[in-house]
Structures are given as C-alpha cells and as structure tokens.
Amino acid sequence: MKIKLFTDTDLDGLGCAIVAKLAFGDDVEVTHCSYRNLNQRVEHFLQNEDNKNIKLYITDLAVNEQVEKKLNERYHHGGHVQMIDHHVTALHFNQYPWGFVQPEYDNGKKTCATSLLFEHFVENQQLEQTPALVEFVDLVRQYDTWEWDENDNILAKHLNDLFFMFGREQFEEDLLKRLKENPDLFQLTDMENMLMDVEEKKIERYIYAKNKQIVQRFVGKYCIGIVHAEQYLSELGNALNKKNPHLDMIVLVNVGTKKVGFRTIHDEVNVAQFAKELGGGGHPKASGCDLNEETFKLFVTDVFHLEPIKPDPEKNEVNVKDALHGTYYENRNGEISFIKKNNMGKYILVHQGRLQEVQFKTFEEAEKYVKRTYQSWLQFDRDMNKYHKN
Structure with a gap:
C-alpha cells in the first residue's frame, strides 16, 4: 500500500522521513511542509479521489480546524489517517482515534516527532530497530528538545549542522545509506568531523555579530x-x-x-x-x-527606529558584576545606574545620582531591572574616568 507523509522541514521532519522510508521503502512519498503551506497541501491531497486508499501520516505539524474536520471525515469514511506530534499546542488532537500527541515520556524526557513515529512503526512491527537507528533517532530527539545542550552531546548538534550544510535531499540519501549499511553503529566520518570544527568557528562569529x-x-x-x-x-x-x-x-x-x-x-x-x-x-x-x-x-x-542594545564588556577588570565597591551601568542616553549591596544584605539602586525606592534580594534581580527599565549595559572600564561617584 502506498504511504503519504506530510512532515516538517527541520531535522525532526527529516528524521520522520528517514524512519518512514526505512519502514516502507519506495512506497512512501514525503512532502516537507511549514505551518504556512501545510493546510493547503493536506487539503489538496484530501480532495483527490485517487488518494482514498493511500495511508496518510502527518508528523511534527498540526493542521487548522477546517482541515482537522476533513481528516476526521476521511477517517470515519474508512480512510487511513495517523497524526503524530509532540507540541503542547496540538494536544487537542488526542480526542481523535487517529491523533497521538505526547510532549514527554513517563520518565520526564521530552519527545520529538521522529522518536514517536519510530516507536509507532516498531510497535506495529513495520520497522526493525537497530543500534544505529536507535542512536540516530535519539540524536534527533536530543537536538529538537535541546537536551543535547544539557548533556553536552555535541554529536546531536553536529547532525543538525550537517543537515543544513548538505541540504535535505543529499543528507537524507547519505543517512539512509549509512543506516542500512552500518546497522550496529552510528557515527560521523572523519571528513564530517573536520567540517564541523570549521562550522563551529563560523557559528561563534555569527553569534558574536x-x-x-x-x-x-x-x-x-x-x-x-x-x-x-x-x-x-x-x-x-x-x-x-x-x-x-x-x-x-x-x-x-x-x-x-x-x-x-x-x-x-x-x-x-x-x-x-x-x-x-x-x-x-x-x-x-x-x-x-x-x-x-x-x-x-x-x-x-x-x-525600526530603535537602536540595538549594547553587549556587556567581556574584559573588564574594575567594573565587574556584583563587585564589593558596586557596579556601574550606562545607556545610550548617557544615564548612569549604580548597584551596590548595603549593610542589610539588600541591593540598592542609584540612578542618575538618585537613590531608588526599589531594593533587590540578589544582584541578578537588580541587574535585570536596570537592563529592562533603562536598556543599560555594564559600563566599560575605559569609561569609568568620566564618572567619579554617585
């Protein structure tokens, strides 16, 4: 039987496509969508009578209310519909027998569409799990949920970087071949690791700018x-x-x-x-x-008319955060704010030479107030000689 999969355009969407193609081979046709064009494409699919007997899967995306009703009609008329998602904004689809939305597992770990679709196919004996495939699916999950950052699992991040570097079609082809030919281990090649070292430096410069x-x-x-x-x-x-x-x-x-x-x-x-x-x-x-x-x-x-906020200096030696002698902040209007811990253990704020009534339990709370209220930044050491004392 032919399979139609509508899924997202990101790494999680790619993961769903790979899992589906490993399960059904050439019988699956994948369309990558965004929220902007998903409803139109699904509706067009439903309107075509030739698609009545095709198994329909929608992953990592949620249709609008109008298409939702049409999917339910298709299901009740004997057509196949399976929607799988992990976004909390799609939880209402769990009211349907064809909808399955699970943001996290029982152990508290967050899910992704790839992991949920993979488990669906395995449970229904449509896909055989291998060590490499299990590893790949979890790397996608860790990246999509940002768990990789907590675990410092750089391989998950590199997987996404390679996805954007090579493009969807080429990367999908490489991954399918790799997962089929090396079912016992998932790893990057030496060339891919070298490319990732270069890419990391590019990302650092981009973030800085x-x-x-x-x-x-x-x-x-x-x-x-x-x-x-x-x-x-x-x-x-x-x-x-x-x-x-x-x-x-x-x-x-x-x-x-x-x-x-x-x-x-x-x-x-x-x-x-x-x-x-x-x-x-x-x-x-x-x-x-x-x-x-x-x-x-x-x-x-x-x-459009607003000036960007100025980053804090990274090499200050005198005017540092939570200093015993206090910390100075400045904004684009030249206004000076001063944060200091008083004898009572509270942080006081002096703005433009005037003591403010508000006090703070922590330095972080005081700094947050200054930055949100005055759009200030940590004053540079080189500018300290402009101002003597509050």
Whole structure:
C-alpha cells in the first residue's frame, strides 16, 4: 500500500522521513511542509479521489480546524489517517482515534516527532530497530528538545549542522545509506568531523555579530529581544538568551522565509502560548509563527527606529558584576545606574545620582531591572574616568 507523509522541514521532519522510508521503502512519498503551506497541501491531497486508499501520516505539524474536520471525515469514511506530534499546542488532537500527541515520556524526557513515529512503526512491527537507528533517532530527539545542550552531546548538534550544510535531499540519501549499511553503529566520518570544527568557528562569529544587533522592546508583559537572522537559528536563539538573561525571549525574524522564531531559556516563559496568539505554535521554549502583516509591524516596522542594545564588556577588570565597591551601568542616553549591596544584605539602586525606592534580594534581580527599565549595559572600564561617584 502506498504511504503519504506530510512532515516538517527541520531535522525532526527529516528524521520522520528517514524512519518512514526505512519502514516502507519506495512506497512512501514525503512532502516537507511549514505551518504556512501545510493546510493547503493536506487539503489538496484530501480532495483527490485517487488518494482514498493511500495511508496518510502527518508528523511534527498540526493542521487548522477546517482541515482537522476533513481528516476526521476521511477517517470515519474508512480512510487511513495517523497524526503524530509532540507540541503542547496540538494536544487537542488526542480526542481523535487517529491523533497521538505526547510532549514527554513517563520518565520526564521530552519527545520529538521522529522518536514517536519510530516507536509507532516498531510497535506495529513495520520497522526493525537497530543500534544505529536507535542512536540516530535519539540524536534527533536530543537536538529538537535541546537536551543535547544539557548533556553536552555535541554529536546531536553536529547532525543538525550537517543537515543544513548538505541540504535535505543529499543528507537524507547519505543517512539512509549509512543506516542500512552500518546497522550496529552510528557515527560521523572523519571528513564530517573536520567540517564541523570549521562550522563551529563560523557559528561563534555569527553569534558574536548578532549579539550586537538585538533591539529590545516590551510586548505585553514580556521584555523581548528582536534580531534578524537567517541561519543557525536554534544555536543563535539559545546563545543570545544566555548572553542576555534579562530578556524573556529572543525573537528571530527571517524575512526571506517569512518566518518568526521564538526562543527562551526561562521556565516561567511559555513561547508556545506567545506564538499561538500570533497564529503559530511549538514548544514552551522554542516556537514560531509566520511573518505576516501583523507580526511584520510588531517585530520590524514598530522597532525600526530603535537602536540595538549594547553587549556587556567581556574584559573588564574594575567594573565587574556584583563587585564589593558596586557596579556601574550606562545607556545610550548617557544615564548612569549604580548597584551596590548595603549593610542589610539588600541591593540598592542609584540612578542618575538618585537613590531608588526599589531594593533587590540578589544582584541578578537588580541587574535585570536596570537592563529592562533603562536598556543599560555594564559600563566599560575605559569609561569609568568620566564618572567619579554617585
């Protein structure tokens, strides 16, 4: 029987395609989609009478309400439908016998579409698991859920880097061949490892440059950092969040693909819900939406006049964070903020020579307030002689 798979365009989507092709071989036809074109393509498939007897799988993406109803009609008329996803914004599909959405396993580990589809095929005896395939699937899962960063599993990151370096078709062909010919072990070649060393240095330079281009603004209760970016989006979003922890999230605008990505490192911030309000979806810490008239105005037009925030100096020796003598901050208006721990163990804030009423339990809380309120940066040692004392 013929198989049709609609899946995402990222590494997780590629993983779903590889798992399906290992299970069904030439019988499977894969269409990689985004949220922007998924509904149109699935609806077109459903309208074609020739597709009535084709097994339909949709992974890593969720259709809209209109297509959702048509999928349910197809199922109740005897047609095959299997939707598998791991995004919390798609949990409502679990109400259908053809829907399966599981954001995490019982042990607390996060899932991905590739791992869920792989397990589905294995459980239904449609695919034989091998050590190499199990390793590959978990590498995709670790990268997609960002677990690799916690585990320092650089192989998962390199897998994604190679995916973008070689392109989907070439990389898929290489992976299928590798998984079939070497079922007992999954590893990169010496050439691929050398390429990854070069790529790591490129990514470092890219992150350094983009950190100087962040524009800061509030959207509702969230203080966000906006930057235009076209590559290394996951690595960039994670790195910029770590470099700017006072921001609730990093917004990655890609005009070329007409997409907006949202990344956060804060447990109390749910960017999936933020994206959903803008017509998108995703994970609590990594999500996205389309770049349309509304989001273009919000993230481009309305902030076009703003100056980027300035990164903190990395080589200060005198004006360092949480210094016993206090720490100075400066913004583009030349305003000076001073944070110091008082005799009561609280952190006080002096702004423009005036003691502020607000006090903080930790230095991090005080710095966060200064950066969010005044868009300030740690004053450079070389500029300290401009100001004597508050």
